[in-house]
Amino acid sequence: MKQSEGSAVSGKTKIRTGQDYIQSLRNRDLEIYLFGEKVDEPVDHPMIRPSINAVAKTYDLAHEAPELASVISPFTGERVSRFLHICTDTKDLVLQNKMQRKLGQETGTCFQRCVGMDAFNALYSVTFEVDEKYSTIYHERLKKFITSMHQANYVVGGAMTDVKGDRSLAPHQQEDPDMFVHISRRTAEGVYISGAKAHQTGCINSHWMIVMPTMKLGKEDQDYAVAAAVPVDATGITYIYGRQSCDTRSMEGGSIDQGNSSYSGQEAMVLFENVFVPNQLIFMDGEYDFASMLVERFTTYHRRSYVCKSGVGDALIGAAASIAEYNGVDGASHIKDKLVQMTHLNETIYGTGIASSYQGYATKSGAFICDPMLSNVCKHHVTKFPYEISRLSQDLAGGLVVTLPSEKEINHPEIGALLKKYLQGKKEIPTEHRIRILRLIENMTLGRNAVGYLTESLHGAGSPQAQRILIGRLMQLEYKKRLARILAGIEVVEDKTAIVQELGSYFERVFKIPD
Ligand code: SF4
Ligand code: FE
8 A cells, every 4th residue: 555644745855946846746656547548757748747837836936925925834834835824814815815816827827726725724624623523533633634744845636526426316326326435445544435536626736635525415425424635646546637628739849839838727537446545644534514514615715716817817918918019909999998898807806806815714723714705706706707808808819819820830931931921910029929929818718728717717616506506695685685674764773783693694794893
């Protein structure tokens, strides 16, 4: 058995830079399938490498801007990535969002580390409350695990989304029990888990992953109520790499046609076949009544983590403004108006996300969590606004964004010069620059990074209906109806405190005086 607590940490030096990180991924024994073949070394695979570069950027940013992207670990006393930090005040939550916007700007894509960050924070408060109810020891175990991750400054991914099978059936009702990750066998030393997780962001680029339940569970789903840490190279794990639109352009050579040749996201399906987890890495085992709390807290963090898209939006707005300039139309009032519209939408995403963090509050464990209403509103914006921002960027780009010749023609000894002549925009702008910006817009709205900017914005951290359910649950209509009745003279209130809502409500947080 390869796996034991901290085995992946011992003997390894702490990761400090992007280069250290890339080096740490080499020579691992991962089973990865891509294009019908096993991948020898993902680090050197041209289709995978841009996704690794995006994660490496999180380490480099920690050097360039340590206050933004790193913290002094309360567990080790040393500086570690902010992605591994447990938030202990609203400033921590806010800085997560600021870091995400910056990384979105600098990579133009998904940098893959927020799922693990949000899983750590959710699990921290939930294990505390499970222990309080059941006298278990999950919280201490988790703190030990977090400490070992801080010692190595590792990348920890989160694995939540089960494949789910027949959506009308609970996990225990599925004909095939593997439709949800579950405990398949127990020994005195630990448990074995089986099943599959879909759409796993950055899983191959992580060192460890936190496996969690995907939804509310009932009494008969106890074997599905499992949260655990697993090293990504554990025996029994297989990865099936997800295809992305235009992904093979990275295998064609050249750098123009990719649009963003440096960075991309990564999604894979993860198959677990009797993967052993030792007791000390199990943070939930059978406490089905806490599964929904874990999922809801995770999504509360994660839905405002989607301010990452405002950073990506900044780069796309910049591309749209650049192409307008290169085309010589940047002075036109309707062009400016479209850029204003894109910015308004983009800042609306950021505004609600960062407000959710500013309106954060302490859980029983001491860890801070952001406001769930504003977090869901943020993510709900994200399911729509990037589509409109993309539409406007294509409007400004013109039809060339989808009809450009390939870079092989642009650089062709016979036809290249003529193409450069006919694709020229403003005289002082090299034609290649114009083509590069168009290809970037294509990349972000139709190509590889549209995966993250568009469809992942729609479905990641829960599809739009999931946010509407939460918004509906939190909207306090009785309170609002009462406000109306009072204003309309239907109800007279002597004691104004009587209309203050229940503890822990959205409006209690709205009217709380900030510290
Ligand atoms: Fe982070 Fe955004 Fe990627 Fe999710 S989509 S992991 S929030 S960068
Ligand atoms: Fe996501």
